[in-house]
Amino acid sequence: MAAPANSPTRSDAAETVEDATGPGRFGRLRRWLPKSVLGRHALLALVGLVVLVLVLEATPPFANSQFATMSYYAIAAAGLTVLTGLNGQISLGHGALMAVGAYTTGLLLTPDGLPLVVVMVIAAVVTALVGVVVGAAASRLHGPYLAGATLAFAIAVPGLAIYFHDFLGGEQGMQITAPRPPAWFSDAVYFLSANETSGVKFLAYVGWVTALLVLLLLANLCSSRVGRVWRAVRDDEVAAELAGIKLGRVRVLAFTVSAACAGLAGAVLGVVVRLAAPSGFTIVLSIGLLTAVVVGGLGSLTGALLGSALLVFLPPAITDVGTSIGLDDVQAAQLAPLVYGAVLVLVMLLAPSGAVGIAKRLVPGFGRGRGLRGRSSRDHHSTRRS
């Protein structure tokens, strides 16, 4: 019954059914949206931009910095959820791909050198090239073997920074000068909100504008022919191959797109953290990204956003709760990983389809045809059965 979102006649039909049977709020909402997929996604991105300005201007500086942090997790998690959820490839190596992006940014970003945008694009391109190589090696592997290969990659890359310590700064890392907000930007923000733009807030803007752009591009990609091909490869390799799809090429492409996102995320991380150091790109980062994707809901861009919000906002909240119930600093700090682990276990047991899965079960029609989301495998299977 779940009709493909990009077929206007059939989705209209589905909506009529909804209106007759259920609350259908989302169905009605959809009637306002432009008919074309690109238009719908662009409108959502625009709404996202307005929300972004309102949120960043209304929240205190520390929240701004948390949003800046969330932005790079969101970019990387969006790239990973497309790879894992849509194309069925697991990657434990995205932390290392972020390192490639961050180190590229560190090498190229000088106070009087290339502008930030150019550096970020170069970082994405360089990481995409690394992604081609890793993707080509990985395209023949499945399941645990693929996880193992990307894990090796994740562990090897930070070692390179230590080995070439004269060039890449070794263990203590490479300091990155965070760009100051340009005058026209602060003036524009001041015009809108009467707030001065701190360095932290500017970085949050940089991160989130990048994130919205990435989400827009990914959402379009997912609902295009490319996205359908990726899903076909994920669901049934033999059928896909019979349909004339070249499996290897599709897998490498998916990995490359995902790597480019990770590289962009790494570039944002570099300027937000102001440092690229091996200890920032341990396996914990890769696993954190995978956690965000899984907790949010595999294959869903909305889920990637929710998951990255969890990564950023949960640990400090838990630590504060710990302190307020009278634990000492060390115990409060240890509480965060504990709760974090418990949440992950509970999600796996009770809601394997993640936060988006729960939302869908609670609110019929949630997320159907909403642009910023690929369809989860559950959706897809039901399509196949019907």
Added chain:
Amino acid sequence: MGKIWPRRIRRRQALGALVASAALVLAGCGAGGRPAEGTSGGSGGGTTTGLTADTVKVGAHFPLTGVAAPGYSEIPTGTKAYFDWVNAKGGVNGRKIEYVVRDDAYNPTQTSQVVNQLVLQDQVFAVMGGLGTPTHSAVLDFLNGEGVPDLLVSSGSRLWDQPEKYPQTFGFQPDYEIEAKILAQYVAQNFPQAKVGLFLQGDDVGVDAEAGARRYLEKQIVAVQRYTPGNTDIAPQVSALQAAGADLVIGFNVPSYTALSQLQGLRLNYKPQWVYSNIGSDASLVGSLLARFSQGSVTDAGLLDGAITDSYFATVDMPDDPWTKQFDAIWKANGIGGELTNYRIFGMTQAYTFVQALQAAGPNPTREGLVAAVEKTGTSLQGPWAAPYRFSADRHAGLSGVRVTKIVGTGQQPLTGVMVTDNGDVPVTPYTAPEAIPPADGIPQQPAAG
């Protein structure tokens, strides 16, 4: 519900309402343009964020969880105990010190997040004792950009001594270069025939240490080996030192690699005279690591007996030292239980210095005033440390010297008096000023720096 209006009209209404409210919101918060310059009022007296009439808030980042937590997570417990002690006796100029510690798990990405939290949300007056070279590098720019005093960084890197670039940041420990110079001079004088091998951590620790060691041992060094932190197989390095015939090895490494090098030496039947830097020589920690790495076949730090190292403040194995006694009393009164350890003394020593700096900044301190006070009084501060700080308007380097010692059991025996030096070709000289005595109630009385 909602069947009063046809859908089309409802839709228009909703859209209209949306546009109107968005316009209202924008109009409400918009400024339209900047007011003329010079209207923003300022008291002009300096920044007092984090300071009230009766409190002053101090922040720190430490690894409280993760691989670096054992040992290091004890430092802030010592600091807190000392601040509580001072608070119980009325605080500094009537202000109680609120100490906020946040966990960065020794991950620079997390350090930048928690320091953002300390500065932007907790609004600390100053940051003190932040631990680690890669971790603290991530926040150097931010803290200096925000004008937050960044005192007593817990790392021997020379990055913290750049007053031109980072005017808010001050070091704490003797840096690895001067520590290596003092150890190397001792070796050159007392083991002139030794063939010296260097066992170095493959980062700035090793680079600075080698530079220092070569000033006195250039002719005696026969091999230099580096390890990569995280790689626990150091058999190639230790075999290479053995093959080069080194009969004295100077190690600038963290405690786990002290334990690994000892075990590897046992395996190869290689028994040089070991010399370890202060960071790698906490005998009780190394002992427990040895037991763990050898799965119980080596049970204590006995292997380290006779190794040469150095120290720069009172330690727990000197129970008769007046400072150790004082810190023990403070720990018993305000600690969170457990034994007093060298890490806790480390934290208390930093706290002691901070209280002095705050007193020197006068009854109405500002962030600018605190930094100026540290620069003015830095070299004259007296406390549990062996040799004075090198703080001045041109220098932000930490302590200037150490005492060379020998490990006996889990304690240390002094081999020399306190030796002081500085970076570059400054000679190593004995420090002759008398040792500081702890004040009666353990609280310094630093006069305000005019």
